[in-house]
Amino acid sequence: MIRTGAQYRDSIRGERDVYINGERVNDVTTHPQFKPLVDIRARLYDMQHEETSKGILTYTEGGETSAIGNKLPYSQTDWWSKRRATDHVMNKIGGVVTRVGDETVGEMWSLFDGAEVLNEIDPQFANNIETHISNVVKGDPFQISANTDPKGDRSKPAQDQDPDMLLHVVRETDAGIVVRGAKYETAAAYANQAFTKPTIANWGSEELSEYAVGFICDLNSPNLKFICRTGFAGRASAQDYPLANKFDEVDALVIFDDVLIPWENVLFYRHTKAAKFMRASLHRYTAFAFIQRNLKFADMMIGAALFNVRQTGLDKYQGVQEKLSALACYREGINAHLTAAIALAEKSPAGLMMPNQSLLYAGRVLACSQLHEVMHIARELCGGQICVTPDAATFHNPETKPWMDKYYTINDEWAAEDRRKLLALTRDMLNSDFAGHRLSFQLFTQSPPFAHLAAVYQNFDWDGPLAFVKDVAGLSDKVMGEQSLSSRDSAVSSWFSNDIASQTPETSVG
Structure with missing residues (x-):
């Protein structure tokens, strides 16, 4: 098969x-x-x-x-x-x-x-x-x-x-x-x-x-x-x-x-x-695989940034460690949403195991809305050499290779060719035309930001916070209204109601 x-x-x-x-x-x-x-x-x-x-x-x-x-x-x-x-x-x-x-x-x-x-x-x-x-x-x-x-x-x-x-x-x-x-x-x-x-x-x-x-x-x-x-x-x-x-x-x-x-x-x-x-x-299942791609891309950014600061000893500075921690928090935030979406998965109307919808869609907002910021932090950590380093041909030309070896070799661990490869990867990941294309694609590929937030609005359990505040403030039951704002635990007919569906427009690239 x-x-x-x-x-x-x-x-x-x-x-x-x-x-x-x-x-x-x-x-x-x-x-x-x-x-x-x-x-x-x-x-x-x-x-x-x-x-x-x-x-x-x-x-x-x-x-x-x-x-x-x-x-x-x-x-x-x-x-x-x-x-x-x-x-x-x-x-x-x-x-x-x-x-x-x-x-x-x-x-x-x-x-x-x-x-x-x-x-x-x-x-x-x-x-x-x-x-x-x-x-x-x-x-x-x-x-x-x-x-x-x-x-x-x-x-x-x-x-x-x-x-x-x-x-x-x-x-x-x-x-x-x-x-x-x-x-x-x-x-x-x-x-x-x-x-x-x-x-x-x-x-x-x-x-x-x-x-x-x-x-x-x-x-x-x-x-x-x-x-x-x-x-x-x-x-x-x-x-x-x-x-x-x-x-x-x-x-x-x-x-x-x-x-x-x-x-x-x-x-x-x-x-x-x-x-x-x-x-x-549409995305109640596919958002999971999409978000996991962001997780792997975050791993790539972290690895490239950490190699870049370690090779020059900058990883010992608190300011650098704080920026690395920001990358790690972004990565672990995505990881937490994916993990929790499975751990708190829900049965769908057809009996499938559906990732927890509120956590899944909130994870998508995190992964997409902060991607550009995280990419910029990675640029800072990698430094200006990703935009000024000559091409591979210059590193290999017999007339220029000695100078490239001299100024790009740091120590026995980091020779010029390894540094060139790392800088080339980082430049293509963060600075190139391809990098800009990928950033736009990730922003729109499953739907634009407003639709990401609309999906969260339709799937978050609003009843919990409302009930908590009602009890703390001593409000009457009337304030909750006859019908809950949350429809996640209602009958299947409410799940698929035309009104709810029409409030969640999602546009996306192909």
Whole structure:
């Protein structure tokens, strides 16, 4: 059931209409700006077969072996296994990648939880979700997320401007629906399929809308075009920019030019209630894997900063130790939220083990809202040499190498070449174009800051503080109102209420 790297490469060599840098791409598996991530994803598939990794990355059930990232979580143990697998992958590849599938497949589990809502609309939609989840477990595809539209004039409803600004259904056929529009999707050019859905509820108050549609899109489908942003790989030497040349996940504007979506791949259609529910619950599982990436990036910043101050003896100063402690607090804050989200996990309506929602979403706010500040602290600790150090060619040129050796060698432990490698890594992590891109991506990839906070508002248990203050102040029971502000422990129908869902808009990059 688990694929090999070769099988994955073969699956994306179809007749795809891919463009980058103004040119048509013949083979994404060999193109220099796609190849690094294709190689990493292929490596992850191969690791599932290797003796040293398969026990961590896979599980066997009913005689079939599948990827641990695709497994529905029914216990806390499942979440510890997923966390262990992600750590193992990042350690083995030597960096952080976000869109490789395990952090997007959980979006389907949220719809699995919403079977009651979908059954009210059309039982076939819920059946399609169950079938798709089973297909993912058995087929091990590289699935990504498709969210953000070009948007156009956001002050106007979609119907009052170019209708293609938001992806929508243009007609129905016996075979399925035909859709038109565009989506920004990270990794689309080299993935297998995308869970495609609306970004925001700008269809107004209508009960039915051609814009309220969610489906699984086979990325080898006819009439798709992939117009990609230029990649960072190959712009400069990999010795000088080791992260940009290996871990750049290329985003694409995917054009749906009347693409047929078979009925069995349609997960909801027309009913705005289903779309609102989906947006409100989309990240209840996937936020975990996303936040764990921030944790690994924090480890990288701490390691680079600590090496930089230790090599020059600055780690003995209190001021430096305080800044290192600030990095550690950020890292441990993320770690604490992830750990507590598992320890206090909750059963979902469908019986899945759902990370504690209030802690999970609060952890996402911490990880994203403070990232830029923590990166700046790491810059301070690494010093100005990350922005003034010459390139690797200068360190290796016979005419300049002696001077580089003289001024960059500190002692027997830190020779010039090791210092160059550390400074190059740090520069690419904190100062390069790639570093700026990654900072913006982390800020918006699951939704913008206002939506992060909205998710916390909808999932925090407000009753506890209210009841405490009521008792301390001696207030009457009337002040609590007839209905609690918190809906987390109410009936399933309240969980999925249209009002709550509509208050949690989430927009994100692909």
